[in-house]
Amino acid sequence: MSAPAPTPSTSAATRIVIAGAGPAAQALVAQLDRARFTGTITVLSNRDDTPTELLELAMLPQVSVRFGQPASHIDAVNRTVATADGMEFAYDQLVIATGSAPVASPVDGAGQCLSYATIDDAPRVAKGIQKVARELGRRPVGILVGTGAAAGQAEAVLRAKGVRPIRTTARPAAIIPAVVSGGSASRQAASAVVFEDGSSMTGDLVVLAEERVSRDGLAASAGLQTAAGGGIVISRDYRSSVPGIWAIGDAAAFDGVRLGLLVAAASAAGACATQLLTEASAAPALQAAA
Structure with missing residues (x-):
């Protein structure tokens, strides 16, 4: 405006x-x-x-x-x-x-992933997706954590950028980063979420859209x-x-x-x-x- x-x-x-x-x-x-x-x-x-x-x-x-x-x-x-x-x-x-x-305390490793809280976060999340896609040379697999309106908006951003999100409403205990190498370059991206029971989900990026x-x-x-x-x-x-x-x-x-x-x-x-x-x-x- x-x-x-x-x-x-x-x-x-x-x-x-x-x-x-x-x-x-x-x-x-x-x-x-x-x-x-x-x-x-x-x-x-x-x-x-x-x-x-x-x-x-x-x-x-x-x-x-x-x-x-x-x-x-x-x-x-x-x-x-x-x-x-x-x-x-x-x-x-x-x-x-x-x-x-945030309603809940931060998830361990949350700083290694993308977050979505307001509509102002949409461009930043979109840029993050594009960056990961360029580094991987393919469409990334995204894990979306959250419920409610914020998660719904984050999902729309992911889909608009060609990412089919794997969505979970269960809150993870931790987010685990992994190093992805591409020639002489490498990046560190959140690529897995681990739950309290020891189970996990893996992907190329994680978006937190918590309440x-x-x-x-x-x-x-x-x-x-x-x-x-x-x-x-x-x-x-x-x-x-x-x-x-x-x-x-x-x-x-x-x-x-x-x-x-x-x-x-x-x-x-x-x-x-x-x-x-x-x-x-x-x-x-x-x-x-x-």
Whole structure:
């Protein structure tokens, strides 16, 4: 989705706070910057790492990134957000983009395989399949682990790339990599899954598409409506049930489905940025009328 049109008239007093610092939050900051948003943006990072993309955004003059200070409580009446270490930030508009987390602990060796959690993972998985196919000189045999919507989407990606997936809903105990040689080149790819009973399945690549749960813990403190299966309930314009609070990425749910399975992070960020800019532009007029 293209960036929102520049709106230089936005109020310099507008304060946007973003809870979360993953891909959806980063995309939102980038969209607001492209649209020449003139207010302030505070990002409360719930991440332990400091990715290059986030560091670059932190260098923007209107952006303040609070590393390692995740939001822990929202006072929706006074429009403030408190962090885990007791700091408090006032906001005019708050966007929750805290993402999701795996339901179960990581499978041993999971780092050696492809993973599918949101629709944004589709291009990366497709590229991984193409790479393995080139190295093998044939269509790879893929093992797909998982159930639910994420696994269904991952299966569609595999089939679109000519891979007939061998699907299992049983959770493996470990993923075993094997070295595949081709002339002077070699690669290490996840090629087998081993189950608790000692049985195994072999293939050329493994895709994990396990269940995840939205990180929607902030919802309770703000009185936000949540979906039965988790996730902050949003409307089509990414508004939550409480004025001034929005949600994008996997922290949100639309029609009961985790948003990351429905809309790419950049598209959600672009649409939400447009709404935020509209709100910021309207604020001075409302204040003058009052």
